[in-house]
Amino acid sequence: MTIRLRTAFFIVVGLLVLWFLYVERAILTPFILAAVFAYIFNPLVNFFSHKIKLPRTISVIIIYLLIVSIAVAIWVAFSGRIVNESVELRQQAGVITATAKSQVNNLPDWIKPSVNDAIQTIENPQNFSFTSMVGFLPKAFSRILSFIIFLFAAFYFLKEGRSMFDKALNFIPADYRVETDILIRRINVVLGSYLRGQIFIVLFVSSVLFLALSILGIHFALILAVFSGIAEIVPIIGPIVATSVTVIVALLTGSSNFNLSPVQVGFIIIAIYFILRQFQDYVINPYIMGKITKLHPLIILFSVIAGEHIAGILGLILAVPTAGILRIIFEYSLDKVNNKESLGK
16 A cells, blocks of 8 residues: 555545544443543552552552542531532522512513513422323433443543553554554653643632631532632633622522621622632643643634534533643644644745
8 A cells, every 4th residue: 555545545545544534433322431531530540550469450440449439438427518508599580589579570671571581480390290200210221321321431541541542553553653652652641741730720610719718607608619620621701600600599598607798798708709719820721731732812712612412511611631641732733743844944
């Protein structure tokens, strides 16, 4: 097979694979999440298998057991508070809807129908019935099946990820194999560091905000803190939404341990979130994240919006690392083109 024919063959195969993945994108979610999981925990598996000299299969099982143990411990420690806050939140939702109904007549005519529909949705959740049960069962089975697929895929990604990569690398033409290996290693560093950094930031933000909101006496401190931590996954937009939601809840519930007015509590919450944001930007991000993606904020914002439009929640989570990977590929390709032009001269 000549070089041109071989190149054309791989281009056609690559396009067919991309087309197939696009057509079957609905089934890719558990595999993508499994790959993300493997990126995050692969260093731990390497530690057990390389440093402690345990078989890689045993190392993966230990990681699974550790994760389950931590999850159970967190549930035992916080399940009571989560249940209490959930019940109280449902009660507060009734008060909020009652207040909204009393004030809806003061709103402009053009917005009244939308507000009434929102209130009706909150007041009349879907009742349990045989029909709803029939509709729920297939979705529940599908989610359970997706979770099982995720567990198996993550197990094999962690156990055999390196061998999978080496086998895939053998399909690359020998002339490009070394360069492809270098490029993929650079991508692995960026993607793995970003994902592990995000996990650390979510845990850090959730812990700090839970402590701060609890001291301040804000209702639903645990739920709001966890929500704010998870919102950090979505750059720019997530922290703004989390701050707004927390301030609104504080204003509506009027809770405080220091006899402060709701407005004062709102400003204090904004200050807490602002200070935490600055601490992240100037202390955590440079050392933990290390400016990994090196993307302009406008590109990050566009990536987040595009990711949500293309793949929903999964797109929001993977938008920034995907943009970072595309940047690496673009810069690498540009260097190759420039080098060829320099040699040509």
